Amino acid sequence: MNYETCDFIDEQQIGQTLAAAASDAGRVREVLAKASEMKGLDAGEVALLTCLEDGELLHELFETANQVKNTIYGKRLVLFAPLYISNLCANECLYCAFRATNKAIIRRSLTQEEIAREVEILISQGHKRILMVAGESYPREGFPYVLKSVRTIYDVKSEHGEIRRVNVNVAPLSVDEFRQLKAEKIGTYQIFQETYHRDTYSKVHVGGKKRNYDWRVTAPHRAMQAGIDDVGIGILFGLYDYRFELLAMLQHIRALERDFGVGPHTISVPRLEPATGSDLASHPPFAVSDNDFRKIVAILRLAVPYTGIIMSTRETARMRSETFALGVSQISAGSRTNPGGYTHEEEETDASQFSLGDHRPLDEVIRDVAAMGYIPSFCTACYRLGRTGRDFMDLAKPGDIKLHCDPNALSTFREYLRNFASEETRQIGDRLIADTISQMSGIARQRAEKLIKQVDAGKDDVYC
């Protein structure tokens, strides 16, 4: 198959579904009851929930999302750090500081030595997962720069450990290039459509290859065709009506399920943030309020219950914590969005992609998250044991994945506490681990106790 043109986003159908959605309390409760069985939602049901304004019904939506999140993910929260390797870009995305004609930022692409230095710093903070990010223009060597950079990240071994999973967010690739990326053993390939609305898409992408909507929206198909099982998608909220975007994203997900038997591994929910040299970023045409943002996370949790939801440090600490309860399963922490930002902390504003809402270092994020009862997880077991794509979903759906995730979250958290945490964080974390194990039973508890014992005996990187 040649996945280069898009036949799965039907704007007319989305319009009709939205027009037919009426917020009737009885029907809303029926949909929430169905959602609590964790079988997902169809387009009409999603449309209905997007119309919700009534305070009581919204509360019921949030409660249902919380229930589903707890049943599937428990209290785990996976942590990662973005690593920006280059801000060179040939595109003109009007919302982004990296766009080609923006003279207001310093351009920089890291050498392999500089990448290794950044990685050493992230490892010394306790990170195990990196999301590698770049603009769409690589230094002279071209695409091999991306491949080499992934290799460099994995090759850094320090006394504090190593990076165990590299996810990648770069511009759309050909099937052959995706194959090369897979050969570097990447975890998830991530790409955000930004907006699924064609007219808006062409208005905000005014130069460079990214103008091609079809080439971008079909990238997850090509990645899967190349054998990359775990693909992440996303919407940049604020560019167009979020109701339309959610329904279009659902069509995208169903197309991947139709063609590959599995949908995306993760969904990201960035909201437009101010960016140097971008008027659009400071004045989002369809700004999403905090209330609607909570609603978006809750609806996604119910629509695709087994798909991870990622929240970045674009959001404030407060919004991030609120949405943990509604469905977020992965967060970034201690992030910098300028190439070299971990090595040269003082340069943050000169070359960053957008402003951050959460500036706390990793240790503080972990302490706050643990104090709220969530277990920070650095687990990378599934991907290393080949539990990806459909295999992962087959384990996740009957709930079996919890027998792995819970013990692995606890052991990687203990490893973090032992090797990297401040005294205060360690105390809070150890208490949480003890409480959590005391509430576990059966195989999960046996596995957790065994792994924790191994970590306490000085062993790193233990998982099941």
Ligand code: SAM
């Ligand atoms: N250049 C590649 C691309 O555009 O696909 C990959 C990296 S790009 C740096 C990663 C993402 O940053 C984009 O997909 C976009 O959603 C997000 N982004 C860009 N400008 C932003 C802004 N002002 N606020 C929030 N997110 C932004």
Ligand code: SF4
């Ligand atoms: Fe370049 Fe990506 Fe920014 Fe667009 S969003 S200007 S492609 S870095």
